[in-house]
Amino acid sequence: MLAQLLVSGVAQGALYALVALAMTVIYRATTVINFGHGDLVMAGAFLVYLLVVLAGAPFLLSASLAVVLLFALGVAVYKGLIRPIMAGPHLALAMMAVAVGYALRGLARLVWGREVLPFPKVLPQGTFMVGPVILAPSDLIVTGAVIATVAILAVVFYATPLGKTAQAVFQSERGAALVGINVSAFQSTMWGIGAAMAALGGILIAPVTLLYPDLAAATLIRAFAAMTLGGFGSFLGAAVGGILLGLSELLVGAYISSKLIDITAYLIIIGVLLIRPSGLFGRQTIVRV
Amino acid sequence: MQQGIQTADVNAAPMTRGPSRRIFWTIPLALLGLPFFLNDYTQYVVNLALVYVLVGVGFNIVLGNLGQLAFANAAFYGIGAYATAILMHHYKAPLLLAIGAGSIAGGLAGALVCLPVLRGIRSFYLAIITLAFGELMRWVYVNAESWTLGSMGLHVPRPVLFGWVLATEKQKFYLFIVIVTLLIAATANLLRSRVGRAFMSIRDNEHAAASMGVPTALYMVLAFAWSGFVVGTAGALYAVLVRQVSPEAFNLLELIVHFGIVIVGGLGSIAGSIVGAIALTMAPELLRDLPGYEELLIALMMILVLLFLRGGLVTLLERVTSLFRQIYYRD
């Protein structure tokens, strides 16, 4: 049973990791933590549903379209709503993110509120055994997606000129602008990418549960827990944090009590921030007076 | 670096005494006649608005005046509500004692939540840890069954004030308006005082305040405790008003309503909290014919305010009458 729990825990944690990675991209680029990201995940999933079920489009096309559309949404949100208040207090930024998420949720509820929708089955069904462990193709796909994402992000952010740009902007926006970096374009793009990744997360999460507007809430807190555990700003941290969270939840649920699964994430957040705020791989970002 | 919360008028209103203080008290006095124009339903909505006024006033202390991203407001609200409900349901406690317990429980929770702040946790990290705390409290409500009766919710018996049963909304209104007025007055005094100015100096530049000898840690605990006390009282009144306290009433969706009140009304402003509370309590009732638009409308209001009217709706009112600037304290 332990082997099964470990494997499933990793697969479950990979889902959290995906959302956490998306939020880390946005954080690395703009120092903003998007409190509305869970709702972006939901929006991505709903878009795909709309395209597949109502417009009858093939799945891959719909998924790609949803990713592109959400990229555009991310850019639009950044340019129209975040950038204008970037210079202001963090509270306003957090509130704006919350408001955007809430607006998306309100929109979803308005359009689909009455129904809990089944997500089209697109991943190959059926399971197979590897030793004593039962796996589903979705487990492998999600985990693979996470590993690939981390690898890509690591390469991009550490080994390419884009990464240097990212570092420069993160350290000092004005400094970066002075050196000729188009900070605004860079940040918009990063928000777009973060939103697009949210769409990917939604597409992978939604087949697992049904679709409803409040899908976001649980996802968001777990992404926070993943980022906290792994260390804010670290891609590897977000991935590792997510997977560790998934593992913890399953192990706690199986060996201690399934009642505690829900609060594993909260306890991790509180514990890590109080004891070792920088998490496993994060940088020192806590203000000390 | 944390910038000051912007309000529409950077030139703060001068500290006023005398005439404006008297005007301050006339408002609640004038409201005493309100019940005669209202039916049971509209009176209930007014009572609910009063509860949310306290929610906003309390939240604003930490969010607007102290400037910390402490998102534990729904937790304080719930802790106050449960403390009151538990005492009234299980122990048949007298009304004022039960409400007081709710306030104190909220205050203690506030002080507790200040712990991470004292350890240096700020900004988004504080937001996340306080969110986690709020959700943790909901789990506690569900699982501490012997006290909270779990997710079924606690039924609150009829409130009795010194032998006088508060059976109607009208009667509850009088109790509420007294409590709310007293707490607003106390908060205004606090914010007007040296302590209140210390809050804002911490918000504007924590390092500078500390280097000038402001005992930042002490004042932060004070701000959090008072905020918890006020919001805990709001929770207590909620328990008395709705008479059914269940965990789902204090979730993240509720917290967003609290955000709405403070942002839309006016950060850092007591008058703003009042305006915001009224707006967000009346909205669902006025939108009864358009079901489903409520969330979207609140979200849009927040977005618009954040973009264009950072000081909240109260800044619009100030342009109409300068009275608003003088009566209730704001920076």
Added chain:
Amino acid sequence: MRTSRVVMAAALAMIWTLPAIAQDRTGVTDTTIKIGIPAPLTGPAASFGAAAYGIQAYYTHINEKGGIHGRKIEIIMGDHACNEAKGVAVAKKLISQDQVFLLNGGICSGVALAMRPVIEESGVPWVVSTAVNQKISSPIAKNIFHASQTSEVAGQSFAKFMLSKEGAKKIGIIAHTNEWSKGYRDPMVEFLKTKGIAPTVEVTLERGQSDATAQVLRLKEASVDFVVAILYEPEIVVFLRDAQKLGLNTLKYGALGADFMNTEKPMKGFYQAFQYKDLIDGPGMKKAREMIEPRLPPGEKLTDFSFYGPGSSVAIVHVLEKIGRDLTREKFIAEMDKLTNFDTGVMAGTLTFSPTQRQGATQLYTVGYDDAGKLSVYESWGKKVSF
């Protein structure tokens, strides 16, 4: 002397006519009867609001047929989004502002519990259409009638069905920790206790969780005969998916709250509590379907839940017709109390009310796939319901 006799006569006359004066006709005019429907039309439980639209459709059908003794039903919906504070507001609005004749609704149990004191104190008759918590109608209130099967009835019914299978002895439970789940679990466990059976294992799956691996493994380890899943729809999907994936091949029983059309099918060995007379597209429900489906508001789709309210409305209309033109709240209550074995044509079993029996629906069926792979409605293991 004469004066005092006049006074006495006057007093007697007043006392004689008092009952007539005391009869409450609020909400009734020459041409309309106002009925208030509190329901979650928006918010996290909006999918359950379908029941309210079903009620509305049924009343629309009655109005099209000419109404009740020349009066049309004026429907007033009250959306509370499954929030207690709003629920109390809605109750007060319908009672004090809209002044309805009676209330027909009550879908979210928590909100219904919050509304109960307000409604009870007002004396307005309330026929609970959907909510399952038995505390809504117990202890008995003069004006409250619970027309839907309570979770107590349901929990016992789950147990009865499972035990009606030969040799079923070991039961496993997977449930939420919320009031809804406990409302089923506790009566079921109580009933099992009377038969000398205790649940072998109990696990928790919370709302919003998307993985049930740990829980399924625990259930598998316990090798039970039946697993009872007291879960909402999204979580039942999660559980069934993981159960299938990990090879949990026991018989399974699902509680109310899951729209059968959405869960994976055909699922051999998966049974679900069923609150209706027949399958939605079966012969037993044809009449109800014809009345309701075409009259749903535009954009509103027919779901399993659309029928979960109107059963109570059929009873209400029947009672209103029996009373006749002189309609008062007191007469309504008295006539409802005379309802005996009334077949609503929608809900499983019948409705019976009396001043001491206000939870009127005592039977629940079970739905599942038979050996031929056909979806069927059962009274007990192997015994199908006949029409």
